[in-house]
Amino acid sequence: MPRIAITVDGIKHEEDVEPRLLLVHLLRDRLGRTGTPVGCDTTNCGACTVMLDGRSVKSCSVLAVQADGCDVVTIEGLGANGSLHPMQQAFHEEHALQCGYCTPGMVMAAIDLLRDDPDPSEETIRRGLEGNLCRCTGYCNIVRAVRRGAQEMGQAVRTP
Amino acid sequence: MTELDAGLVGEQIAESGQISEPDGAREIGRARRRKEDRRLLTGHTRWTDNLQQPGMLHVMFVRSPMAHARITRVDVSAARDLPGVVAAFSGRDFADEQGSLPCAWPVSEDIVIPDHPPMAVSQVRYVGEAVACVIATDRYRAADALEAVEVDYEPLPAVMDMNEALAPDSPKVHEAGNKAFSVTITSGDVEAALRDAPVVIDRTYVQQRLIPSAMEPRAVLASTDGDTFTLWSSTQIPHVLRVMLAVTTGIPEHRLRVIAPDVGGGFGSKLQVTAEEVLCLLLTRRLGVPVKWTESRSEGNLTVHHGRDQIQHLTLAAEADGRIRGLRVRLLADMGAYLMLVTPGIPMLGASMFNGIYKMDAYEFGCTGVFTTKMPTDAYRGAGRPEATFAIERIMDELAAELKMDPVEVRRRNWIGHEEFPYTTVSGLTYDSGNYEAATDRALALFGYDKLRAEQADRRDRRDPVQLGIGVSTYTEMCGLAPSRMLGMANYGAGGWEHGSVRMLPTGKVEVITGTSPHGQGHVTAWSQIVADSLGVPFDDVTVLHGDTAIAHKGMDTYGSRSLVIGGVAVLQACEKVKAKARKLAAHLLECSPDDLEFDGGAFTVRGTGSAKTIQELAFAAFTAHDLPEGVEARLDSDATFDPDNYSFPHGTHLCAVEVDTETGQARIRSYVAVDDVGRVVNPLIVRGQVHGGIAQGIAQALFEEAVYDADGNLLTTTMADYLLPSAADLPDFTTDRTETPSTGNPLGVKGVGEAGTIASTPAVVNAVVDALRPYGIDDIRMPCTPERIWRALEGARS
Numbered sequence: 001m002p003r004i005a006i007t008v009d010g011i012k013h014e015e016d017v018e019p020r021l022l023l024v025h026l027l028r029d030r031l032g033r034t035g036t037p038v039g040c041d042t043t044n045c046g047a048c049t050v051m052l053d054g055r056s057v058k059s060c061s062v063l064a065v066q067a068d069g070c071d072v073v074t075i076e077g078l079g080a081n082g083s084l085h086p087m088q089q090a091f092h093e094e095h096a097l098q099c100g101y102c103t104p105g106m107v108m109a110a111i112d113l114l115r116d117d118p119d120p121s122e123e124t125i126r127r128g129l130e131g132n133l134c135r136c137t138g139y140c141n142i143v144r145a146v147r148r149g150a151q152e153m154g155q156a157v158r159t160p
Numbered sequence: 161m162t163e164l165d166a167g168l169v170g171e172q173i174a175e176s177g178q179i180s181e182p183d184g185a186r187e188i189g190r191a192r193r194r195k196e197d198r199r200l201l202t203g204h205t206r207w208t209d210n211l212q213q214p215g216m217l218h219v220m221f222v223r224s225p226m227a228h229a230r231i232t233r234v235d236v237s238a239a240r241d242l243p244g245v246v247a248a249f250s251g252r253d254f255a256d257e258q259g260s261l262p263c264a265w266p267v268s269e270d271i272v273i274p275d276h277p278p279m280a281v282s283q284v285r286y287v288g289e290a291v292a293c294v295i296a297t298d299r300y301r302a303a304d305a306l307e308a309v310e311v312d313y314e315p316l317p318a319v320m321d322m323n324e325a326l327a328p329d330s331p332k333v334h335e336a337g338n339k340a341f342s343v344t345i346t347s348g349d350v351e352a353a354l355r356d357a358p359v360v361i362d363r364t365y366v367q368q369r370l371i372p373s374a375m376e377p378r379a380v381l382a383s384t385d386g387d388t389f390t391l392w393s394s395t396q397i398p399h400v401l402r403v404m405l406a407v408t409t410g411i412p413e414h415r416l417r418v419i420a421p422d423v424g425g426g427f428g429s430k431l432q433v434t435a436e437e438v439l440c441l442l443l444t445r446r447l448g449v450p451v452k453w454t455e456s457r458s459e460g461n462l463t464v465h466h467g468r469d470q471i472q473h474l475t476l477a478a479e480a481d482g483r484i485r486g487l488r489v490r491l492l493a494d495m496g497a498y499l500m501l502v503t504p505g506i507p508m509l510g511a512s513m514f515n516g517i518y519k520m521d522a523y524e525f526g527c528t529g530v531f532t533t534k535m536p537t538d539a540y541r542g543a544g545r546p547e548a549t550f551a552i553e554r555i556m557d558e559l560a561a562e563l564k565m566d567p568v569e570v571r572r573r574n575w576i577g578h579e580e581f582p583y584t585t586v587s588g589l590t591y592d593s594g595n596y597e598a599a600t601d602r603a604l605a606l607f608g609y610d611k612l613r614a615e616q617a618d619r620r621d622r623r624d625p626v627q628l629g630i631g632v633s634t635y636t637e638m639c640g641l642a643p644s645r646m647l648g649m650a651n652y653g654a655g656g657w658e659h660g661s662v663r664m665l666p667t668g669k670v671e672v673i674t675g676t677s678p679h680g681q682g683h684v685t686a687w688s689q690i691v692a693d694s695l696g697v698p699f700d701d702v703t704v705l706h707g708d709t710a711i712a713h714k715g716m717d718t719y720g721s722r723s724l725v726i727g728g729v730a731v732l733q734a735c736e737k738v739k740a741k742a743r744k745l746a747a748h749l750l751e752c753s754p755d756d757l758e759f760d761g762g763a764f765t766v767r768g769t770g771s772a773k774t775i776q777e778l779a780f781a782a783f784t785a786h787d788l789p790e791g792v793e794a795r796l797d798s799d800a801t802f803d804p805d806n807y808s809f810p811h812g813t814h815l816c817a818v819e820v821d822t823e824t825g826q827a828r829i830r831s832y833v834a835v836d837d838v839g840r841v842v843n844p845l846i847v848r849g850q851v852h853g854g855i856a857q858g859i860a861q862a863l864f865e866e867a868v869y870d871a872d873g874n875l876l877t878t879t880m881a882d883y884l885l886p887s888a889a890d891l892p893d894f895t896t897d898r899t900e901t902p903s904t905g906n907p908l909g910v911k912g913v914g915e916a917g918t919i920a921s922t923p924a925v926v927n928a929v930v931d932a933l934r935p936y937g938i939d940d941i942r943m944p945c946t947p948e949r950i951w952r953a954l955e956g957a958r959s
């Protein structure tokens with residue numbers, strides 16, 4: 001069984017994994033990082049989105065062995081010292097979650113989207129989140145939250 | 161109702177996106193950010209699949225690839241021999257103990273409720289039906305074992321079409337035939353209304369089958385200590401489930417605890433007693449270790465009950481001026497292969513709603529439930545009411561077209577005037593309150609109706625390849641399920657009351673227990689607001705517990721937009737009882753008469769003096785119990801059960817503008833305006849969220865989603881790649897506003913909101929699509945109105 005080294009939310013792990021083990025199952029079943037949920041089996045829903053070396057990936061479409069040597073940030077590792085990341089805060093303010101099942105993936109995808117366009121239009125946000133499905137909110141508040149999160153994050157960057 | 165009530169006292173959010181706050185310290189009406197969010201946003205969740213137990217094993221089910229077949233052989237021995245596999249069983253192994261999955265709603269005398277074994281024993285009747293199960297040390301090993309189970313089938317003919325199923329020579333799904341039940345309801349003389357009516361409109365509409373698709377797939381974890389059993393399930397109904405599982409499995413109810421931890425959406429799909437829940441309990445009983453099953457999405461598309469699936473035949477008779485004389489409805493409702501918890505009740509929930517908000521003297525409703533070899537149908541957001549509302553709102557547009565009248569005008573001529581409430585409709589319901597005029601006027605103004613009509617006329621004149629369609633839907637619905645008495649009359653197997661319990665803790669904090677079981681609705685926040693106002697305690701000092709039958713002893717759970725209108729009211733009533741007790745205690749301690757006390761800001765003050773006791777002080781005094789008056793027991797707490805006298809009837813007007821590209825058939829929503837009246841509002845942010853989500857699901861039915869089976873009974877839409885849930889890119893922004901006509905049916909004045917958006921939006925969108933195409937002589941497009949369907953209709957019209 002291959003042995004991999006992987007950092008998850010700042011903690012280093014070494015694990016023996018079956019080659020077929022999905023990253024999301026490594027996180028959930030082996031490392032107890034259950035904040036990242038699974039919503040489908042065809043990589044359509046985006047619920048499982050995490051950051052892999054700084055870019056968002058659907059962790060159900062990555063094998064654990066492929067993440068060998070990588071740095072993974074999940075929703076649980078996003079906020080610093082118990083405070084919410086500005087995007088998490090924006091989701092709260094704009095009521096951009098109901099059941100919350102899509103939320104971890106949605107927040108991760110939203111943060112990644114801002115790397116390409118720090119001040120996205122509604123159109124850009126809607127297209128950028130196409131790979132993340134939400135069944136509860138109808139997306140309006142998610143779009144608002146991403147805009148608000150973008151503003152807050154832009155502010156944070158500008159304020160030294 | 162006052163002018164103010166009828167007017168626009170709701171949130172003014174349409175233009176600014178902001179929600180106005182109520183004056184003063186009142187919590188009710190405030191856009192409180194949700195208490196639920198933080199855990200969910202930081203991943204500290206308790207989804208059932210997150211849970212682990214020492215020694216826990218994983219269950220997977222072998223499912224039938226055949227729609228209809230006799231099982232001739234099941235061999236699990238090879239699977240049992242695989243590494244990591246602990247056990248494997250066929251349906252036969254559980255034949256004596258698994259019972260039959262319950263149907264709690266025998267809607268008619270003639271109903272046929274077939275035996276429904278959780279794991280098929282001798283025959284399968286839909287693709288996906290469980291025939292065997294494997295139990296292994298982890299998911300991957302269980303998946304391997306599935307492959308090693310051998311099952312032989314002797315195929316039987318699939319029964320896929322409702323009309324064909326009812327033909328005398330059709331193959332039978334069940335021994336007793338393919339008719340599950342038939343019901344007829346009549347009011348007034350429809351024959352006479354139809355006879356020599358100046359206008360008669362006759363239409364058939366198809367409600368396609370839908371897959372509810374909550375984002376959290378179902379999951380079940382069952383464990384036992386040999387004496388008691390605990391079942392965690394991603395369910396909307398822990399309380400109902402406990403009773404039903406006890407009856408089905410024979411595990412005594414008092415030794416069974418059901419927990420709904422965090423539940424990731426339901427929309428009716430988790431209002432069910434499932435085969436997997438029964439079987440996990442039986443497996444933990446047999447194996448003595450905890451077992452967990454988590455469905456894959458593909459498995460869920462096959463085996464989570466489906467929604468809708470009706471063929472609706474309507475005949476509407478009207479006068480030349482557009483006033484409706486009467487309506488006849490003939491419904492075929494696809495039950496699928498079995499009757500599940502409330503399968504036959506779904507079309508019946510629409511039985512009294514086809515007349516919508518309109519006055520008429522004659523109404524006839526006939527419904528036949530039909531067995532087919534498909535996944536059973538059951539509750540999906542709106543459950544019977546979206547179907548009914550769609551049909552009446554579609555045919556109102558046809559009536560308008562026939563009379564060359566504006567569709568809003570034809571509605572105006574028929575709807576119940578705001579001064580006519582309470583109003584008893586032709587189908588026998590009494591609508592307590594409403595103001596259709598106010599909601600419609602507001603919606604028309606926000607939408608810019610006249611301007612869009614002018615643009616439409618212009619595009620028609622220019623023969624613009626992109627045509628504009630405008631769709632309206634003026635809906636009401638019956639929700640807040642339900643008065644127990646009425647449910648009894650409808651032969652439903654349970655009541656519709658709800659329970660709430662309010663406990664002041666020694667430190668002055670408040671613990672609320674609700675029998676409702678939220679899965680995204682925000683009960684913790686809203687109930688906190690109700691309690692904060694009633695007891696005068698800070699919002700942050702209230703906690704709300706739910707979803708565990710060992711904590712919430714009584715409850716009827718969450719569905720049918722019932723939680724606030726019944727469960728929220730129960731909590732309010734419990735607060736009132738707490739205050740009554742606190743008043744007695746305060747009077748005793750302050751040495752005055754209870755009548756001399758006034759309650760304000762969380763304290764009882766002796767009128768005209770400064771002496772007072774806060775509710776927190778009283779909670780502590782009731783805890784120490786050192787000095788209680790005669791007849792007052794220790795602890796400041798109480799509970800209440802609320803059972804309403806009537807349903808709640810939210811209403812509203814939704815308007816949709818659609819651009820249809822006549823060359824490609826693509827329909828794109830340009831703008832969407834919803835003005836809903838859900839009575840008084842506890843939290844406008846939550847209400848708006850419910851409306852948004854509801855509209856999205858209704859649009860999804862209109863434009864995107866359909867569960868498709870082929871002629872052999874194979875589901876073709878098993879994945880999210882095939883069953884098209886709309887993404888953010890597929891939907892527009894929605895403009896929402898409210899009017900506020902308080903319900904007279906409960907002390908909060910609230911009406912249900914969970915299903916309203918879905919009920920309203922589907923006909924608004926399809927009416928818009930058809931409106932765009934009407935100049936081409938097209939008067940219907942079957943849902944979902946895909947580019948292909950629209951393009952084909954245009955091709956047909958052109959040739």
Ligand code: FES
Nearest residue numbers: 039043045046060
């Ligand atoms: S679970 Fe990974 S995309 Fe759906």
Ligand code: FES
Nearest residue numbers: 098102134135136
């Ligand atoms: S909040 Fe429930 S799926 Fe998005």
